[in-house]
Amino acid sequence: MSTNLSRSDAIYASLRRAILEQALKPGTKLPEDSIGDTFSVSRTSARNALLRLASDGLVEIKPNRGAAVAMPTLEEAEEVFALRRCLEREVIEKLCRRMPRDGIDALISHVREEERALQASSPRSIRLAGEFHILLAELTGSKLLIDFISQVVSRSSLILARFGRPHSAECGIDEHVQLIEALKEQDAQTASRIMDHHLHAVEDRAKTDDKDDGPDISEILNRYMTASE
Amino acid sequence: MSTNLSRSDAIYASLRRAILEQALKPGTKLPEDSIGDTFSVSRTSARNALLRLASDGLVEIKPNRGAAVAMPTLEEAEEVFALRRCLEREVIEKLCRRMPRDGIDALISHVREEERALQASSPRSIRLAGEFHILLAELTGSKLLIDFISQVVSRSSLILARFGRPHSAECGIDEHVQLIEALKEQDAQTASRIMDHHLHAVEDRAKTDDKDDGPDISEILNRYMTASE
DNA sequence: CAATAGAAAATTGCATGCAATTTATTCCAC
DNA sequence: GTGGAATAAATTGCATGCAATTTTCTATTG
Numbered sequence: 001m002s003t004n005l006s007r008s009d010a011i012y013a014s015l016r017r018a019i020l021e022q023a024l025k026p027g028t029k030l031p032e033d034s035i036g037d038t039f040s041v042s043r044t045s046a047r048n049a050l051l052r053l054a055s056d057g058l059v060e061i062k063p064n065r066g067a068a069v070a071m072p073t074l075e076e077a078e079e080v081f082a083l084r085r086c087l088e089r090e091v092i093e094k095l096c097r098r099m100p101r102d103g104i105d106a107l108i109s110h111v112r113e114e115e116r117a118l119q120a121s122s123p124r125s126i127r128l129a130g131e132f133h134i135l136l137a138e139l140t141g142s143k144l145l146i147d148f149i150s151q152v153v154s155r156s157s158l159i160l161a162r163f164g165r166p167h168s169a170e171c172g173i174d175e176h177v178q179l180i181e182a183l184k185e186q187d188a189q190t191a192s193r194i195m196d197h198h199l200h201a202v203e204d205r206a207k208t209d210d211k212d213d214g215p216d217i218s219e220i221l222n223r224y225m226t227a228s229e
Numbered sequence: 230m231s232t233n234l235s236r237s238d239a240i241y242a243s244l245r246r247a248i249l250e251q252a253l254k255p256g257t258k259l260p261e262d263s264i265g266d267t268f269s270v271s272r273t274s275a276r277n278a279l280l281r282l283a284s285d286g287l288v289e290i291k292p293n294r295g296a297a298v299a300m301p302t303l304e305e306a307e308e309v310f311a312l313r314r315c316l317e318r319e320v321i322e323k324l325c326r327r328m329p330r331d332g333i334d335a336l337i338s339h340v341r342e343e344e345r346a347l348q349a350s351s352p353r354s355i356r357l358a359g360e361f362h363i364l365l366a367e368l369t370g371s372k373l374l375i376d377f378i379s380q381v382v383s384r385s386s387l388i389l390a391r392f393g394r395p396h397s398a399e400c401g402i403d404e405h406v407q408l409i410e411a412l413k414e415q416d417a418q419t420a421s422r423i424m425d426h427h428l429h430a431v432e433d434r435a436k437t438d439d440k441d442d443g444p445d446i447s448e449i450l451n452r453y454m455t456a457s458e
Numbered sequence: 459c460a461a462t463a464g465a466a467a468a469t470t471g472c473a474t475g476c477a478a479t480t481t482a483t484t485c486c487a488c
Numbered sequence: 489g490t491g492g493a494a495t496a497a498a499t500t501g502c503a504t505g506c507a508a509t510t511t512t513c514t515a516t517t518g
Contacts, residue, residue, distance in 0.1 A: 006292060031469065042503045051277065055284040063235060064470055064509050079371040086319045090312070142308040148377060260499065271473045293479050293500055468511070482497070
């Protein structure tokens with residue numbers, strides 16, 4: 001049970017967390033050697049993890065030039081949020097038709113955790129805000145929908161890291177609470193309206209363009225080697 | 230220019246074509262050795278190709294047990310078509326708002342090619358039917374939308390290979406023609422209606438459950454080694 | 459001093475080898 | 489002849505090594 005994860009799985013998970021919590025900023029180069037060294041594995045395992053992250057859109061791999069944390073453009077950002085609105089609307093509709101028992105409870109308890117992380121100024125709060133939306137998708141029970149939502153949520157985090165205010169949490173937690181209320185009442189129209197407003201707010205947070213790159217990768221990664229949440 | 234593709238790219242493309250044209254049926258095992266041998270490359274390259282196909286949902290990889298062409302369940306099939314309707318509706322709406330010049334021409338010319346392939350009873354017709362929908366997505370200009378549509382279209386092909394009548398083309402070509410007409414008139418409502426009807430027809434074609442597996446892989450793959458269209 | 463050509467270092471793409479796990483086969487008891 | 493354990497074959501997960509490409513540094517020239 002302890003080593004149920006393969007080595008490349010562990011690296012994939014750690015890198016993913018580091019990117020989503022904005023410890024690794026867009027543009028940061030990710031050489032296979034450095035990653036293999038810091039995780040004490042070979043380049044092969046690191047490479048596989050990078051390939052998977054690339055298909056998630058979290059890193060970009062250019063032939064013979066290596067991998068780097070993806071730098072979404074403003075154009076791509078618009079595409080992501082347009083598609084995200086489309087997908088999250090589908091989630092809301094599905095959930096208003098059929099919400100699993102304990103679903104509301106799970107959502108409430110997640111929001112509580114978000115609040116705790118926010119008060120503690122933990123970097124987890126950034127990731128938890130995104131995972132609220134993933135939890136919504138999970139409640140629909142559709143594997144594919146979970147997968148697609150995860151992708152747009154991940155990319156949204158990246159967009160906020162690139163364009164948003166530094167370290168701003170992605171979502172207003174109060175809006176999450178409002179959404180839960182509407183879902184409880186099975187009010188699809190209100191829920192959709194809140195979600196649209198919520199996503200527009202997130203999108204608007206992508207305004208200022210600050211950037212700096214290239215600190216020590218290994219230093220950052222050492223904090224993300226553990227598989228713990 | 231001749232070898233702009235890396236080795237694993239070529240294998241990925243060939244395997245993908247073979248799966249989408251239903252030469253490789255769901256459930257067929259894909260051992261790294263066999264693939265490497267038939268393409269005259271090492272297991273490493275074959276492995277990378279399989280990893281990418283797995284993230285597309287076209288093959289399933291179980292730890293220490295190898296890869297096989299994915300066998301979608303009826304449950305997953307429902308998920309795919311539900312999401313596909315959602316995404317294709319978005320495509321239609323976008324295209325009715327703004328259709329690129331020459332877009333209609335490109336669609337018409339694609340349908341012509343579909344007709345030619347169908348008359349020639351070419352296995353290409355199966356793939357071309359799916360690529361009509363991908364072409365629609367491409368006309369929206371959204372990279373992400375193209376990506377997502379490609380995924381659901383690929384999975385649809387797999388579902389038809391698993392559950393549909395053998396070698397039935399996925400789509401009725403006449404419905405494609407009707408859709409083009411509605412798009413030309415910028416009639417989003419009619420276009421959406423046709424698309425919904427069209428996709429339901431495709432979904433209904435997933436009824437009978439026939440199966441047989443396991444011919445010689447290498448024999449099939451040899452026909453797909455060329456990088457041709 | 460700027461610019462460019464060339465060499466050196468770094469990094470990726472791929473092949474091969476080995477240990478570990480899984481699958482198939484053999485052999486023996488019943 | 490059947491069921492099950494032990495063994496053999498096949499297959500994956502991973503590490504290492506080498507050639508090819510890219511990037512960085514250096515030196516020479518104008």
